[in-house]
Amino acid sequence: MKLKQLILLPALLALVSCDGLFGGLYDEPAENPFGFVQRDDDGRGGTLRIDATSYTRWTYIDLQHRHIDTANITLGQEAPPEWDFAIHHYDVKTHDGTAAESPFDNVDMAMELEGLVFVADADSQVVIDMSTMMEGYLGYTPSPVNPVLSRWLDVDLSTMPPIYTPSNKVYLLRLSDGTLVALQFTAYMDESLLKGIVTLRYRIINDQT
Amino acid sequence: MKRTLLALLTLLSALSLPAQNTTADTLQAKSRLLNMVVVTATRTPKLIMEVPVVTRVITEQDIKAADASSVQELLQTELPGIEFSYAMNQQVSLNMQGFGGNSVLFLVDGERLAGETLDNIDYSRLSLDAVQRIEIIKGAASSLYGSNAVGGVVNIITHTPEKPWSLNLGARTSSLGEGHYNGTLGIANGRWNSLSELQLKHADAVHLADTGDLRTIFAHRSFNAKEKVRFKASDRLVFTGRAGYFFRQREKSTEASDRYRDFSAGIKGDLDLGTESDLMMSYAFDQYDKSDYATASGLDVRNYSNVQHTFRSLFNHSFLSPSDTSSTLGTLTLGGDVMRDYLMSYQFTDGSHTQYTADAFAQWDWQPTSRLNIVAALRYDYYSEASASHLSPKINLLYRCSKTNLRASYANGFRAPTLKEMYMNFDMANIFIIYGNPDLRPEVSDNFNASVEWSHSHYNLTCMAFLNHVSNRITTFWNQERNGMLYSNMRPLNITGLDLSASARWDNGLGVRLSYIFSHESLTDGGMRASSTRPHSATLHIDYARQWSWGRTTLALNGRVLSAVTCDEYTSYSNPTQTEEITYPGYTLWRLTLGHRFDGGWALTVTVDNLFDYRPDYYYNNSPATIGRTLSVGLSLDVDQCFDDGKEK
Secondary structure, rough: OOOOHHHHHHEEEEEEEOOOOOHHHHHOOOOOOOOOEOOOOOOOEEEEEEEEOEEEEEEEEEOOOOOEEEEEOOOOOOOOOOEEEEOOOEEEEOOOEEEEEEEOOOOOOOOOOOOOOOOOOOOEEEEEOOOOOOHHOOOEEEEEEOHHHHHHHHEEEOOOOOOOOOOOEEEEOOOOOOOEEEEEEEEEEOOOOOOEEEEEOOOOOOOOO | OHHHHHHHHHHHHHHHOOOOHHHHHHHHHHHHHHHOOOOOOOOOOOEHHHHHHHOOEHHHHHHHOOOOOOHHHHHHHHOOEEEEEEHHHHHEEEEEOEHHHHHEEEEEOEOOOOOEOOOOOOHHHHOOEEEEEEEEOOOOOHHHHOOOOEEEEEEEOOOOOOOOOOEEEEEEOOOOOEEEEEEEEEEEOEEEEEEEEEEEEOOOOOEEOOOOOOOOOOOOEEEEEEEEEEEEEEEEEEEEEEEEEEEEEEEEOOOEEEEEEEEEEEEEEEEEOOOOOOEEEEEEEEEEEEEEEEEEOOOOOEEEEEEEEEEEEEEEEEEEOOOOOOOEEEEEEEEEEEEEEEEEOOOOOOOOOEEEEEEEEEEEEEEEOEEEEEEEEEEEEEEEEOOEEEEEEEEEEEEEOOEEEEEEEEEEEEOOOOHHHHHHEEEEEEOEEEEOOOOOOOEEEEEEEEEEEEEEOEEEEEEEEEEEEEEEEEEEEOOOOOOEEEEEEEOOOOEEEEEEEEEEOOOOOEEEEEEEEEEEEEOOOOOOOOOOOOOOOEEEEEEEEEEOOOEEEEEEEEHHHHHHOEEEEOOOOOOOOOEEEEEEEEEEEEEEEEEEEEOEEEEEEEEEEEEOOOOOOOOOOOOOOOOOOOEEEEEEEEEEHHHHHHOOO
């Protein structure tokens, strides 16, 4: 290698690598289609992906009409007339339904319901403001929450970063009309690790309509 | 603990009976010390005893004796006043006598490192496997090194192979589930020489406690590969090329890992211009990336990239004494650098930012008499995005008596606001937003230093007093108007202290070094005690070496003693009047290393770390992440020595 080439080499490297090299090593962030992203062939089940990143929003899911709606808590927006269950960040509530935690880990398997205890929603509160966390408290608003369905993810905020532990269990949701639906929450973040993107499998077991 | 310490000292005393070859070893060690050449203090080679700034050198022998697995461990073992602890999200954070990671400049063969996390470079990039020595300067050094050298410089200098070939293979494992495997190949052939390094490390997760700020240390693994090639084009011109790749993965949870990568390359030309002049020109590329790896999807998404291109030049000219041309009257050093600094970060809402920096500096190293040395320097730095410029002067004096060196210095330090500090807009998990501030002023320090060094026969004593007046330190404060944290300049603060060191090495192979630092931080106009710098810290090193017919045995005891520290911390981010007093407990950690180098190139090292089985009652972020006494065993082979021995036979 001649002297001139040795001197030109750094200039060439600097030109081709201004903003860095090896971008091809990395993946693009996941695209997040929201809503009913997959439907089983028999039409009785599928997969839902919900944007639950906001602490000020309830996302209402109507399984029978395959419809999703949202309501902002701080703006005082009302729930839609028809819905089956709703998600606020990692909290879950039902529309006058009850829910039970099963020992199963797959919504598609045959389930024995005997011995399961179905629990109705209870008056509780949900976090709407995290900005005071470093001062030792959070901003809450009163809201009914289903205590069983909300067990799908344990969030330990006593350490930073928080520790998230999914239960991975199948939950059985009995709607107000008696329809029985199996729910399994499969992710609390998207494929690029963005938290608050909730994915769940559902399967209608016993349709009363 | 006292009984164990007494037993160890008795063992060392018993071993220190007259032994074979130890006098020769001690003389060799002394000669090494007296002839040691350092470059960091003046950017020109000078004997350590003749350098006008106190320079602490950690030699290759010290590194082996300490059996440290990382630079953090080594610096903490060798020097008091240095504490590496964890910050939020288990990121490593440095405190060196009141200066954080962004105020202490780390260099590898004189080159900066790109990338940072919570103001600290990725220290795991710094391999110890091919290090010849580490030079440490405490106190401002911005007149030669520019921004970030407000609190000091740590310069890691790697080997240049001289033997036709050398190959070292090493493996180390510990009872904590750590593994460290390395290979270093050196080749010297006529005009060429080459140094190749490979290093693989892994560590299992360590559960400390069920409660506390620190609970489980994440498992991690890393890979580091480096190549350095030196080509002597002529008697006057030498080129050095280098390239490196680094990868680290931290297992944060079963679902996600943090990944860190670095790509580096560089070329340097050293030209001897004759007539006592030389010129160095170099180009360096360094890219540090962070990405999130999702276990389930396999997606590896980059969210941070810092890319630095740096061009440097350095010219030295020595003026010969008119009366005696074999001695120099003084040396003039001129230099300049240009850097392009690109930063893409998940902490920006607008993607990326680029900053150009340029500097020029001059230094006059004057030797008016054989006893007196005066070094003065002035540097000008310019930062495009910060629209900041700064002049950094320094003056160092050295007066040499027969056994005593007196040193005094003033140095100005500065740190320009970084792109992160200017443009951050980061939502902390819906808790608060951290805002950057483009109007930040550069941090400035005035460092005054005076020291006395006395050396005689087997003994060396150094006493240094220092004062750092730091203005405009950059940190985050709650901003009521923006309802979030905002990068802002702090009120001035003073860091004063005393640095004492005593060492001795006797002909029977026994060596002792005791170092102590007192450090005190205070805001010049009063105010809360925000500093968590421990006021007292000390290190003790005792080593003994003995040559046998079947090899050489070394025994080393290293201890660190850190005092408790009490400081005030905010209990409310939005109300700066609400604080509470917190005391972080002091602690002491001791390490015993037994090594034996067999004839034929094999070496075995056994280390008991945390000898007295210390465990914190509560794991704060600045508690030592230890679960008690641990054992590590290392095996190393100098393959070339096997063949050398064969030839001798």
